[in-house]
Amino acid sequence: MVSSHGGHWVQMRRLAPAFEGMTIHYVTTAAGVAEEVAPAGLSVVPDANLDDKLALLRLAASMFFVVLWHRPDVILSTGAAPGFFALMFGKLLKAKTIWVDSLANADRVSVSGVKVRRFADLWLTQWPQLATPSGPYYRGAVV
Amino acid sequence: MASTCNAVRAVLPGGGCLIFVTVGTQLPFERLIRAVDAWAQANRTEDIIVQLGKTRYQPVFCRYQSFVEPQEWEAYFQQADRVVSHAGMGTILKAMDYAKPLMIMPRRAALGEHRNDHQLATAARFRHTAGIQVIESEAELAAGLAEPLAAGRGVTGNCESLERLVQEIRGFACGLRKPPPHQYGHEENGG
Numbered sequence: 001m002v003s004s005h006g007g008h009w010v011q012m013r014r015l016a017p018a019f020e021g022m023t024i025h026y027v028t029t030a031a032g033v034a035e036e037v038a039p040a041g042l043s044v045v046p047d048a049n050l051d052d053k054l055a056l057l058r059l060a061a062s063m064f065f066v067v068l069w070h071r072p073d074v075i076l077s078t079g080a081a082p083g084f085f086a087l088m089f090g091k092l093l094k095a096k097t098i099w100v101d102s103l104a105n106a107d108r109v110s111v112s113g114v115k116v117r118r119f120a121d122l123w124l125t126q127w128p129q130l131a132t133p134s135g136p137y138y139r140g141a142v143v
Numbered sequence: 144m145a146s147t148c149n150a151v152r153a154v155l156p157g158g159g160c161l162i163f164v165t166v167g168t169q170l171p172f173e174r175l176i177r178a179v180d181a182w183a184q185a186n187r188t189e190d191i192i193v194q195l196g197k198t199r200y201q202p203v204f205c206r207y208q209s210f211v212e213p214q215e216w217e218a219y220f221q222q223a224d225r226v227v228s229h230a231g232m233g234t235i236l237k238a239m240d241y242a243k244p245l246m247i248m249p250r251r252a253a254l255g256e257h258r259n260d261h262q263l264a265t266a267a268r269f270r271h272t273a274g275i276q277v278i279e280s281e282a283e284l285a286a287g288l289a290e291p292l293a294a295g296r297g298v299t300g301n302c303e304s305l306e307r308l309v310q311e312i313r314g315f316a317c318g319l320r321k322p323p324p325h326q327y328g329h330e331e332n333g334g
Contacts, residue, residue: 006233007232007233007236010236010237010239010240011236014239014305015308015309015312017309017313018308018309018310018312018313018316019312019313019316020313022316073316074316076312076316096315096316098312098315098316100308100312103232103236104232104233104236106232106261106264106265106268107261107264117325121315121322122311122312122315122322123322123325124308124311126308127268134325135323135325136325137323137325139307139308139311140303140304140305140306140307140308140309140311141301141304141305141308142239142304142305142308143235143236143239143269143272143298143301143304143305
């Protein structure tokens with residue numbers, strides 16, 4: 001389960017019951033949540049957004065190795081950029097991929113949410129008015 | 144972190160509520176701050192901390208800070224008995240995280256409080272969420288704060304909606320159901 005620290009993380013944690021009984025590994029951009037997810041493992045990757053291309057490259061490289069190392073069967077993300085790269089590399093490695101666009105994106109799907117469509121098997125929004133017949137789909141929300 | 148929490152609680156006058164008021168860092172929100180200050184004037188036993196952000200109006204009957212460090216903000220949030228804020232997603236999500244009773248006043252573009260009315264949409268969306276109360280005026284703020292806090296009144300959210308989403312994800316992850324088809328884009332085959 002991959003997400004940026006903060007609001008994306010809070011939402012993603014509410015989805016953890018979906019993987020009950022399975023081994024979960026978390027990936028995020030700040031180490032402070034290690035205790036919260038224990039005994040599940042946590043990897044920390046550099047944070048980045050579209051404003052800083054160099055940071056994006058660092059993030060991508062870091063995420064590539066995390067995904068390669070763990071070889072997950074399923075990858076879920078609520079965004080933002082870390083999740084995009086996780087799904088992209090995950091798809092290359094034949095994982096099942098799930099994108100749940102952040103609840104904060106009420107007016108339109110996030111930039112990474114739009115870009116990730118080709119890498120997401122299950123492509124979801126948490127706002128029914130943003131759903132379209134060709135995706136993303138609305139299947140509920142974290143609150 | 145612990146010492147900050149203790150400092151927050153230390154000034155609490157005999158037995159009142161600690162109310163944390165936050166309006167974000169981007170834009171002023173004088174209407175809400177004035178409403179809180181007016182209520183505070185009439186209810187002097189309550190302890191109120193206000194994060195002003197860019198609001199120029201300075202409360203007379205509440206403690207206030209313009210800028211709050213992230214750790215301090217977390218401490219205030221954790222220690223508060225109630226939170227009052229603008230209808231920002233960040234605060235709503237935090238209230239969810241800490242299960243705090245939350246009152247939100249949506250900013251209105253017509254009053255210059257925001258660039259658009261998406262906070263009205265957010266408020267409408269969460270109007271019936273357990274633990275969240277939408278207020279539009281000083282009178283509604285006062286009425287809301289007059290209600291005694293019951294145990295378990297924090298934001299818990301819509302269990303049905305969350306449950307549905309969890310089941311959808313679980314079904315897909317376990318291979319029990321196929322995802323709805325969508326176009327992957329020009330360069331890849333679907334599925």
